[in-house]
Amino acid sequence: MTDIPVTEPAAFWEARYRDSTRVWSGRPNDLLVREAAGLRPGTALDLGCGEGADAVWLASRGWHVTGVDISATALERAAEHAVEAGVGDRVAWERHELGETFPQGRFDLVSAHYLQSPVGIDQEKVLRQAAEAVAADGTLLLVLHAAWPSWQTEPPFDVEFPTLDAVLAQLALPEGSWTVETMETVRRPSVSPDGIEGHREDNVWRIRRTGP
Template identity: 50%
Template sequence: MTVDNRPAEEYWNARYSESSQIWSGKPNVELVDEVEGLIPGSALDLGCGEGADAIWLAQQGWQVTGVDISSVALSRAAQHAEDAGVADRIDWQQHELGKSFPDGTFDLVSAQFLHSLAELPRETILRAAAESVAPGGILLIEGHLGFPDVEKHADHPDIHFPTPAEVIADVGLEDGRWEILVAREHERKQVIDGKLLTRRDSTVKARRLPI
């Protein structure tokens, strides 16, 4: 469902322009937990925002392609990568996912919280993400299972957050080409607008079977 009718790029540039930093600057906890121990190769970070995940991956030895729709976010991400000394390990690309997608295949494709109040064809994007995983590679999808503050978002009751089982079915990970490594729901603490809230998230991690 589209809640904000502005073009997606306009929406996200306005969102990032609200302050000099939107996100924490730290990599997503589930990304760190699920990727640590993997042999570094090529990685694709979809919806990279201000670059924390991509930078962390580069610091672990991955060659990263970071993708976002917002030129504001990508500019910040590039500066953060320079400051962290890993600019040469990250290729920043601007894409409106669902309309364009990075070329090539990757050993790791990460989609962390691909949710938006602007138009976002999430299932289409995640199917393209799955197709971009190299044989033997990993697809990691992290998503919310609801709003952190239900009262604040009570006017959006028809927005659906898919469960891990629904993600697996929607993306087509049951076609014999994938090994499901993780499919779970879990709680996470998050500070939003100065309040410590508990929200439920979902993790799906799958390995594309070698041909």
């Protein structure tokens, strides 16, 4: 992912953003668009919002969004993006080191895309907190990489990619209070930094809270 030496999460991700003029494309994640386009707008929580593309897209569709990231630089860029897109008044930005602190309140949509990191994050804890933050009749949307991209012949670091069933089990959702609406592995095109074409597989969970 980066040549930045592995260190504390906050220092790692702040350096990751500070040392680049732009890390991400500025476009919303395709799977967010696919899964959230038909939802009725309300309040949304975007965990690991990065430079804000997902949060801005949600706000442009009528959501009131709280975007959360560990990097102050990422949040500054996200806020600029929101203002440029004309939705600055629909997004609040909060800095959290997830696993240590978490936003207050409940939300109609809690979205977490690619909360996977080469430096420490208690992913299971954060995903359970994400589920707890979903309001009644709200939606939890999780997207995680399912494997290294096809063009990655030598993984740059050790990581365990959780399966669909494993994450669902880790969430420990109360029986009868949630409905799984999407749970699948999606293959999508992917291009390496060197221009090698291939694919990447992502796991997707969209789960609606039907009980308290």
